[in-house]
Amino acid sequence: MALAPDAASRRGHLLWAARPRCVSHAVEMWRATLLQIRSVSRSFGELRALDDVSFAVEPGRMTGFVGANGSGKTTTMRIILGVLAPHGGTVTWNGAPVTQGVRQRFGYMPEERGLYPKMRVADQITYLGRLHGLDRATAQHNTRDLLEQLNLESRAGDPIEELSLGNQQRAQIAAALVHDPELLILDEPFSGLDPIAVETVLGVLRERAARGVPVLFSSHQLDLVERLCDDLVIIAGGAIAASGGREELRDKFGSRRFQMVVGDDAGWIRDVPGVQIVELDGPRAVFEVADGIAPAPELAGRVESTQDARDQVVLDAALRRGSVHSFGPVTPSLAEIFREVV
Amino acid sequence: MSADTARTGGTSFLASTRLIAEREIRTQTASKGFWINFGVIVVGIFVLSIVPGLFGGGEPSVATVGSDAARVAEAAELDTQPVPDRASAEVLVQAGDVDAAIVPDPEGSSPLGLRIVAEQSSPDDIVAALSVSPPVDLLNPSEVSDGLQFLVVFLFALVFFMASFIFGMAIAQSVVTEKQTRIIEILVATVPVRALLTGKIAGHSVLAFGQITVIALATPVALRLGGHDDLLSTIAGPLGWFVPFFALGFVLLACMWAVAGSMVSRQEDLGSSTSLVSTLIMIPYFGVIFFRDNDLVMTVLSYVPFSAPLAMPARLFSGDAQGWEPVVTLVILIVAVAASIMMASRLYSGSLLQTGARVRLGRAWARTD
Numbered sequence: 001m002a003l004a005p006d007a008a009s010r011r012g013h014l015l016w017a018a019r020p021r022c023v024s025h026a027v028e029m030w031r032a033t034l035l036q037i038r039s040v041s042r043s044f045g046e047l048r049a050l051d052d053v054s055f056a057v058e059p060g061r062m063t064g065f066v067g068a069n070g071s072g073k074t075t076t077m078r079i080i081l082g083v084l085a086p087h088g089g090t091v092t093w094n095g096a097p098v099t100q101g102v103r104q105r106f107g108y109m110p111e112e113r114g115l116y117p118k119m120r121v122a123d124q125i126t127y128l129g130r131l132h133g134l135d136r137a138t139a140q141h142n143t144r145d146l147l148e149q150l151n152l153e154s155r156a157g158d159p160i161e162e163l164s165l166g167n168q169q170r171a172q173i174a175a176a177l178v179h180d181p182e183l184l185i186l187d188e189p190f191s192g193l194d195p196i197a198v199e200t201v202l203g204v205l206r207e208r209a210a211r212g213v214p215v216l217f218s219s220h221q222l223d224l225v226e227r228l229c230d231d232l233v234i235i236a237g238g239a240i241a242a243s244g245g246r247e248e249l250r251d252k253f254g255s256r257r258f259q260m261v262v263g264d265d266a267g268w269i270r271d272v273p274g275v276q277i278v279e280l281d282g283p284r285a286v287f288e289v290a291d292g293i294a295p296a297p298e299l300a301g302r303v304e305s306t307q308d309a310r311d312q313v314v315l316d317a318a319l320r321r322g323s324v325h326s327f328g329p330v331t332p333s334l335a336e337i338f339r340e341v342v
Numbered sequence: 343m344s345a346d347t348a349r350t351g352g353t354s355f356l357a358s359t360r361l362i363a364e365r366e367i368r369t370q371t372a373s374k375g376f377w378i379n380f381g382v383i384v385v386g387i388f389v390l391s392i393v394p395g396l397f398g399g400g401e402p403s404v405a406t407v408g409s410d411a412a413r414v415a416e417a418a419e420l421d422t423q424p425v426p427d428r429a430s431a432e433v434l435v436q437a438g439d440v441d442a443a444i445v446p447d448p449e450g451s452s453p454l455g456l457r458i459v460a461e462q463s464s465p466d467d468i469v470a471a472l473s474v475s476p477p478v479d480l481l482n483p484s485e486v487s488d489g490l491q492f493l494v495v496f497l498f499a500l501v502f503f504m505a506s507f508i509f510g511m512a513i514a515q516s517v518v519t520e521k522q523t524r525i526i527e528i529l530v531a532t533v534p535v536r537a538l539l540t541g542k543i544a545g546h547s548v549l550a551f552g553q554i555t556v557i558a559l560a561t562p563v564a565l566r567l568g569g570h571d572d573l574l575s576t577i578a579g580p581l582g583w584f585v586p587f588f589a590l591g592f593v594l595l596a597c598m599w600a601v602a603g604s605m606v607s608r609q610e611d612l613g614s615s616t617s618l619v620s621t622l623i624m625i626p627y628f629g630v631i632f633f634r635d636n637d638l639v640m641t642v643l644s645y646v647p648f649s650a651p652l653a654m655p656a657r658l659f660s661g662d663a664q665g666w667e668p669v670v671t672l673v674i675l676i677v678a679v680a681a682s683i684m685m686a687s688r689l690y691s692g693s694l695l696q697t698g699a700r701v702r703l704g705r706a707w708a709r710t711d
């Protein structure tokens with residue numbers, strides 16, 4: 001996962017080292033079909049909507065793009081699709097700039113949905129397939145397959161405007177997929193879908209990713225993103241706050257936070273230096289340990305990192321006071337990471 | 343989806359344009375309004391030609407009683423219908439089957455020995471045909487009578503006006519629909535904006551030219567049915583010039599309509615941005631009709647891009663224009679069309695993604711997006 005080191009450190013957010021496997025040979029091959037966003041900026045008048053945004057979307061991986069309202073997700077996606085021009089930075093595909101011809105092979109589901117309201121579902125999707133360069137027979141064939149996959153085949157002959165909102169949304173997804181795109185950019189593809197439809201669409205997207213298509217999708221449904229994505233990009237106020245593999249992000253945040261249940265009141269933990277209480281409820285305490293504190297003298301030489309040292313100090317203290325029922329790192333949910341980073 | 347998906351190797355500019363034009367044509371021809379408009383025009387042409395009198399009619403028709411009357415009427419090239427007596431002649435006049443009757447004058451008060459019987463007013467054309475008047479020598483004879491000239495110019499102007507307006511409005515609506523439904527975002531991400539604009543204009547132009555061709559083919563038939571063969575031979579010449587001027591003039595205005603459509607985001611706001619284009623159509627329409635007799639104004643109008651498509655054929659028709667003049671005007675029009683396509687593409691792409699109620703021209707031109 002490429003990072004925006006300047007932006008992230010300037011904003012005081014955590015920074016993750018590149019995943020170890022990124023140096024592997026496999027990645028060298030992947031680079032061939034990688035979407036790379038480098039130092040992209042964009043302003044609307046006085047408003048700096050995007051500031052030095054950099055990240056990558058890797059082949060075969062579902063990349064979740066999350067951020068608060070107005071943080072710049074849609075703007076970023078529009079720049080990738082050439083709908084908006086960046087005021088700085090580059091977007092590359094296969095290491096080369098994205099041109100009109102390249103873009104034609106991308107699949108895009110815009111935030112503001114839109115199809116021709118009076119055109120029939122199948123005609124419309126076939127038409128868009130042909131605009132993307134398919135011949136008529138292939139476009140028709142793909143349309144039939146997709147409508148079937150999305151359980152929409154019974155509405156194929158109806159004008160879009162006669163479909164329910166959720167079904168229009170499925171048609172919109174079909175429109176983004178009809179030309180077997182090499183890259184998928186989906187702006188909130190799950191909003192407005194019922195749980196069964198979510199699973200259907202999810203299945204379709206997973207299948208694309210499994211074929212090696214990089215998928216970038218934004219969503220406010222963090223539980224869904226957490227379940228679905230391989231990689232995460234978190235944007236806040238137009239700058240990348242965090243990006244990386246899902247597990248990697250979890251580990252990073254989880255390793256700083258611990259939960260402990262002791263025999264009696266855990267209030268004493270307040271007095272341990274370098275420890276920040278998140279939650280304290282009788283015998284149960286959730287706390288975070290700060291970086292950059294020297295190991296307690298009594299543990300010097302026994303532990304390697306300062307962070308480990310600090311949680312070991314707490315455990316040590318707890319054991320000296322009495323029984324410890326449980327002690328361990330807390331794996332944060334995406335929602336928690338999100339709250340912390342944004 | 344199959345793994346062996348056939349790609350035509352990306353869509354070229356021309357292929358995209360063709361697809362877009364095709365869709366426009368399909369959409370338009372699938373709408374009832376399109377056919378109703380068309381039907382009204384064609385039926386109108388037949389009604390105008392066949393209903394007697396509206397086009398000035400053929401020769402006046404008369405019922406004649408007696409051989410003297412018949413001889414005089416035939417000499418005056420009137421449409422003659424002999425009847426046995428005055429009573430049956432009066433029946434025909436009353437019924438409107440003939441314009442008048444020429445009957446013998448039993449009282450002998452007329453030097454010709456004939457009387458004319460008409461229904462309500464004195465049939466001046468018949469009286470004139472039967473009168474003896476001194477011959478007139480014209481120094482600069484016009485090939486076509488003044489009234490007929492006006493009529494033909496008026497009809498050409500009307501066809502141009504209606505076609506520009508009806509098809510232009512359809513173009514503007516089609517543009518604004520894409521903005522309003524937001525499908526524009528997918529389209530812009532897929533095909534070049536210039537292909538979008540060109541395809542739209544091409545599609546609607548094909549439809550307009552198709553309709554005009556049908557009208558041009560139906561008009562002679564209608565005129566012949568109505569017995570206006572002489573009129574037919576007079577408009578055949580200017581019709582030849584009208585076609586290229588019409589085509590270029592139409593494309594010129596079509597660009598304007600497309601820009602007008604892209605300047606707003608909702609159908610409801612279309613009126614405000616199309617008023618300028620409407621004016622650009624009205625000016626030549628009324629200009630050519632009102633200043634038909636003013637050589638200077640007509641000469642100027644025939645070189646100004648927006649009015650040239652009407653004014654130049656009109657001047658050719660009345661024999662005022664030199665042979666080289668239409669060629670110069672055609673060149674001017676071609677240059678204007680090229681310039682307007684370039685300008686329209688720029689404004690169009692600059693304004694397509696702005697979603698305010700009214701897009702500012704300056705911003706669209708500057709392409710802040």
Ligand SMILES: Nc1ncnc2c1ncn2[C@@H]1O[C@H](COP(=O)(O)OP(=O)(O)OP(=O)(O)O)[C@@H](O)[C@H]1O
Pocket residue numbers: 044047049067068069070071072073074075076111
């Ligand atoms: N066309 C525009 N003109 C002016 N400002 C804009 C425009 N588009 C976006 N912005 C501004 O840019 C910022 C980022 O907007 P963007 O739509 O990218 O956010 P987002 O992350 O997609 O939000 P949401 O989750 O609500 O969809 C916002 O402050 C927005 O007001």
Ligand SMILES: [Mg+2]
Pocket residue numbers: 073074075111187
């Ligand atoms: Mg958005």
